[in-house]
Amino acid sequence: MHLALFIIFGVFCVAGALNLLLQRHPINSALSLIVVMSSLAVLYLLLGAEFLAAAQVIVYSGAIMVLFTFVIMLLNAGKEERTHGSRLAYIAGFPGAAALLGILTFVFLSRGGDFGQARLGEYIVTTSDLSRVLFRDLLLPFEVTSVLILIAILGAVALARKEH
Amino acid sequence: MTDLHLWLIPIVPFAGFLVNGLVGRKLPKALVTAVALVAAAVPMIQVAAIIAGPGSPAVPHIENLGTWIRAGSFHADFSFQLDHLTLVMLCVVTGVGFVIHLYSVGYMGEEAGYWRFFSYMNLFLFFMLMLVLAENFLLMFVGWEGVGLASYLLIGFYYTRDSAADAGKKAFIVNRIGDFGFLLAMFLLIAHFGTLSFQEIFGQIGMHPAWQGGFLTAIALLLVLGATGKSAQIPLYVWLPDAMEGPTPVSALIHAATMVTAGVYMVARTHLIFDRSAVALAVVAIIGTATAFFAATIGMAQNDIKRVLAYSTVSQLGYMFLGCGVAAYSAGIFHLVTHAFFKALLFLAAGSVIHALGGEQDMRAMGGLRRRIPITFWTMTAAVFAISGFPPLAGFVSKDEILYQAFVSPNAGGRILWAVGLLTAGLTAFYMFRLWYMTFFGEYRGAHSEEPTEHGAPVHARSDTKLVLEAEPAGHGHGVHESPWVMLIPLIILAVLSVIGGAMGWPEALGGTNWFAHFLANGAPRTSHAAAADKGLEAVLAIVSTLVALAGWFVAHLMYYAKPELPERLTARMHALYALVANKYWVDQIYGALIVAPVLFIARYLLGGLIDRGIIDGGTLTAGYTAQGIGALLARIQSGNIRSYAGWLALFAALMLAAAWFGWITQFLPR
Amino acid sequence: MLNDSILTWITFMPAAGAVVVALLPRKGRVIQWFSLLVTLVTFVLSLHLPAHFDYAQHGFQFEENHPWISSPAIHYHLGIDGLSLWLVLLTTFLAPIGVLVSWRAIKARTKEFYFLFLLQQTAMIGVFVSLDLFLYYGFWELSLVPMAVLIAMFGRNRGPQAALKFFLYTFLPSALFLVAIIWLYAKTGTFDFVELQSRLAGGGFAPEALAWVSLAFLVAFAVKVPVFPLHGWLADAIQEAPTAMAMVIAGKLGLYSILRFNLGLFPVQARAIAPLMIVVAVVGLLYGALVALAQSDMRRLIAYSILSHLSFCTLGIFCFALAGLNGAVYQTINEGLTGGALLVLVSLIYERYDTCDMSMFGGLAGKLPMLATLYVITSLALVGLPLFNGFVGEFLVLSGGFPVHPGWVAAATVGVILSASYMLWMVQRIFYGRQSSLVVHRPALDLNAREHIMLWPMAVLMLAMGVLSPYWIKGIETGVGGLANAPAATARATFDAAHHGQPARTEAVSMEKQ
Amino acid sequence: MNDALRILPEIVLVIAGVVLMLADAMMAKQSSRKPLGWLAVVGALAALAASLWQYELPPGTAYFGVVQTDAFSVFFHVLIACIVLVSLLITIDAVKDSTEGLGELFALMLFGAVGMMFMSGATELLLVFVALEISSISTYIMAGFRRKSAKSPESALKYFLLGSFATAFFLYGIALIFGATGTTRIEAIAAAVGAGNTPALIYVGLAMIIIGLGFKVSAAPFHVWTPDVYEGAPSPVVALMSTGPKAAAFAVLLRIAYGAFPLLHTHWVPALWWLAVLSMTIGNLGALRQRNVKRMLAYSSIAHAGYLLVAFTALSAEGIAAASFYAVSYAAMNVGIFAVISHAGEYDDRLTLIDDYRGLAYRSPLLGGAMAFFLISLIGIPFTGGFFGKFYVFAAALHSGLVWLTIIGLINSGIAAYYYLRVVTAVYSRPAEASPVMAVPRPSMPLLLALFLTAAATLVLGIVPTGVLARARQAAQTYPAFSQTAGTPLSER
């Protein structure tokens, strides 16, 4: 059951990611990304992260991606042109990406025993568990995040403001 | 020991140099003259006082003024020495020097650089006296180089003339080649003796009778190289004929009587070293003989009166070398003395002639001057006979002494040297009488003497532009005329000395005492083998050489007086030979092609061009460009494209991970 | 007591002057006069040194030693010995002359010029008096910057390029030099020269490492001297640099450093590399002289002649004979003095005719007789005529080196001929012969009072140093005495045995005995 | 309350930033924003004072061990406060009254500083991450502030995209470390590493963290963004971002490497060794051909990152002290030179090429002299901070036996002299006849102040570095585990 779910949504994830890569219209890519994120939310649930699953759907798939689509629409972005800006990106990048994948996979699989097995419902983090740590041990980072958001607002205002 | 204040002897001319050199430009001419003459006369008086002084001081008499150069325990001092050899030289230098100063007052009277001339002359005296008085090699070298400097300055006195400036430079540089030898000799001396003091070195040599040849030969040969430079011997004689670009009194004083004899003096002074090296002596003798003969042949074909005398000087210096080379140092020095008299006289008389002709130096434009300038003629005649070796004049005595010593020298080649020397004596007589006839006899062949000559401004108008403007209207445009008395008196003095000077060393074979040789026995002895020879031989040889001289006279008489058309016929017949001699064997050209041109070529193209510009500058540039090229290559990564940057990052991230995982980098860390 | 702080005063007086110059108004000649005053005061102060120097004592005098930075242990340690004494004096002596020669040559940006000029003075003096390697390195590097900027700013045509070249040539090896200094510190924990000397003498260091370290020192110094073939910067720098800088750009700093550090700290390594240095010295000597023959620009000619003459010093140093070392230092001073005077004279010609191309000149002696006279005097001093300073130096170097390397020294002696050749040829081309059209048509006056004032002291000093050399040598010898090879008698014995098969003299007055 | 004192400078900065925003909003639209700048300066000064005051605090942590106040973090707090202070002054001088969003710019600088300060004090990787993002995002925005030029948004975009890309790596690294150790607390990680947990994950995670931080400090080969971003960003911002975030990132690197993975030094030292060599070489060689001053300085900043990495590699207390000291001296001279560039280029970058600076000393002796001085310090000429910093770094490296690294580094500094000196000579050569004679605006008071502060700092660091040195050394004592190993060559450890 767990494995089946993992495989189904795992495949969704990868398919969505690949679709993001292959689609030429940004809107399609954005939708693919939403698929990935939603599938990830399911995987979070499988791993017992209830709150995160919800947050993933609300914040990521919801807020952030809406922002993306909004901007896509705003800028009226059309299909990508297949320009040839850089060969280095392929020559260096793809082997790099492939090597990254290879190394990471190798590390994870060869050391697979160290990480144990994930069982459904074995370890469920409730929101209260989460907040206990978040508002005590990690209070400061949480507070500091406000500065981050302040900056984001400031920046968005400053940059997107139309010049006269 | 009485203090003779030897340092005063050179210092007075130096003071004269300073006064005239620094402020002479602003002083009235009379004052310049006075300073110069006093500066030249005082040393002469001083030397006379020493000679006449009470008793003879310890020989050698040494005075030390303090250290000049020192390093560790080595030191070279300002120390002067007086012995018989020095005294002889002092007499010559101060005596002839003063006489020529006197002469110059008249000769240079109208030059704008009058003060400059006399300051240089005084400077010359200073250095020459230093050279003579020095007690060590280093101080001698001061004089040695110093006279070279004075010579350089005086040859280039008419510096606006390129030829004069060239000649001065040439003289200095060729002398420097000789000095190179002198320097190396000094280094060897220091290496072996730890000192440069004559007394200490000769003392050490004296203590080690076993030292023969070896390093002493090396030292002696290097000294010979120095001497050939200064005394214009083969192979370094080339500068002296060119040095005739200087004013004539300079030629008389420096390039005939004193400076050029420094080499001979040096060999005599260091004879203890030469005595230990048969090789070096032989070299000296051969060089001397060869030079004597060689220069004499060139002298036969020269038309410039001063050049004839210049080659004659080279030739006579060769005789002196020959004398030294057969270890008859006193003979060499004696010839030096007599030569100083008659050669100075010849130059001064030639100067008088040139003066009379308003600057003309080409003998082909002279002739028949006998009656117009009688005093000059007669004094010159005395000199011509003296140099040609007619008894009983000074030249006869000294030259015969040398030839005799060569003949009796135990060296295998002594007879050959004698034979060549004898032949040279004939040549000498020939070219001297050729000069005599061409100048004083026959018809006057010159154009009107008022006109400046073609190849150079007249002698009075040669210094600088300012000078030309001043001097030209004042020139002697009034035909051929006798020189003023201030010039003639020196001629007469020297003529007298040329005639009677031989008496000092009249050979015992002819009833004399050879006082000179005895006088010098201490400083520059005749070696003992000469005494073994018999007096009859000496007399016979004297007669032979007199006959040779007569023969030379006869040929000259034939060619230049009796049958003036003969020379042309002969030159036409022996065209190649004549060209060879007249062009001085093309030695200057050969030196130019073999030494100067290659050096300049190497300097300009090989070193300056290829190595300096090419390799050193080019290497620097290449290194710079290589670094920049690598930089440019690296900048290629900087394509400006975000995707390519990301690709680059991804690649290196992967490499980094791989390295971390496999631990590669740990092994590749260089220490 | 002035003795305790005199070196600080001398060293930093110019720097203090520089700060004041930066604040002075640009009006009139205020800056020039003030700079002249500062340099003169410095010179007068520096006269204190020879007056109170103890000539009987080896080792350092007028020492000042204060901790500066505790870790790394850096001290403000100053002091001079016989080696540095006269080099300091030379520097302070040339400073007022540098101001005077720039009086008219530097027309614009005088504030910048004199600021940097004075800073440069401090750096140079600092190099000579520092006994802490860190401090020394500081001054050493500092001396580069004002020099480079001045060349760039006041260069004639290609100033910036020449400045860059000069800077890189000297700076790159300095980087390795710094590695070496740090290495020494890492191994010994001190930068102090005296302490380092005794530590290094004590042994216990890997010989290979020491060889590399000493090589790093040597290369940095050799470039600065410059030693052939590291002279690539010299001609351009001297051609472009303002005269006041060209006078001091070569020679003394590098040679002093070789003597002080390479010989002082690494005597064994210095001897190991000596054969190579002898060869490059002799080659450089002849090379410089020959290339000088081929130059048509006066400054370039002088540059190569400087290369040639400085090679004498290198030769003298690496023969390790007392006379040679004395001569090397002497020759270093000579080069500063005579070469400096020559550059001053050339700059006076340049001021009048705006060119240094010798082919443009001819017959100048008729027009500028005093200048010609001084030029000839200086040339003769440079050529090494006896009774001038150059002779003493060359003679000591050559005579000291001869017993050690007779062949090479003999070859070096050929340089004597060549130097006469190019110098006299230069004199002839400029001053003798017919007047060129430039000389005829361009009005020019002979030396004025200012020019007399700066030239005559140099000329007199050339003569004085030529005649009264023991006065200088006695100080120098206390400084370099310890650097020479001691066994004089054996040197001669080997020489005799090797060259003539003669027995060694028994009663030898050993030349290098101390 | 005690906890709050440990983050006092940050609090001060946040308050100042917020006040600034409010004041900005309340001001009339047309009125000059420069007074806001002075307000920000006051804020920065207060933060500086607070930071200095923190030296009085005993070392300790706050907020459940998330943030730590020790000599090391306070050292960087002071440094960052100073950088921001001077950058603010430069900004006040450079920008025109009319420039839009000026109030936001000042606020961003202050908020960015909050992030940098937290970076230097954080002992929890989560806080490190958040702080890093604060500092990064604020710099992304500031890079795009010169909106009249097309280059500035491009610069912001490049920085943003690539920065986020690298952040992903950094984050992945943290995730892997977390996976291997189960914690994100630095001491806890150190303890867990000692306990021997899944080393493979740790290696890979550490490598990824180094990649991320290497990007932030613009160490080669992760430097690609630097030249483009520096060229496009406004000069006052470059002054800040080339020094502040860099110093903070180095602090983080130091804390992570020395604090969390001391036992793995055989792994990360070689990595840093290579990064150092590549940074120095690529930075210096790349700068040789640059014609744009800011690009050239960008490459130079890559090279300087390399020098700093050399100090890290030394692995000793001396090395840490040297790195800290170098960060200070580099900040002083680099901020100084950007002050000059910013003023001469009048914010809009009128003078971009080195050739444009030809004769600057003739047009303005003060600016020319200052520029030359900072360049000379960058070259590493003695009696400047640049020299002493470099000296100290390489002394530390050599002391640890890193002979080759020292040689490579110093040869590199020799090469570097070329391009710096090219600018010096340009500044001091006569302006070409044809070049448009540009009147350099008279330096304003804030600029003079900025120049004075940076020049004085550069000089003081070169001549009497003792005070800063003592603080740096004190900072290094935070890692006692390594101070004992000082002096032993690396091979023997």
Added chain:
Amino acid sequence: MVPTSYYLVLSAILFSIGVAAFLVKRNIITVFMSIELMLNAVNLTFVAFSRQWHQVSGQIFVFFVMVVAAAEAAVGLAIIIAVFRARNTLNVDQIDLMKL
């Protein structure tokens, strides 16, 4: 029962696809999206490890990443808008005024 390493491998795959997408995509907005993809991949890792260690802090990390992503998105999109205004294009290949 799924081994945790599967989750990890999945995250690695997603991460790599994100990297590849960054390299391939021309539209700036999509490029930015690939960064979001990479962040999501990392989040999965965090959650997986969080489960393995039974540590909440991993999940909190994810939470913070979301916040940061949101902030980044705001700023990033603002930058993109600014770029678009300046250059009138969204093609990354054309954003290369500064190079070499």
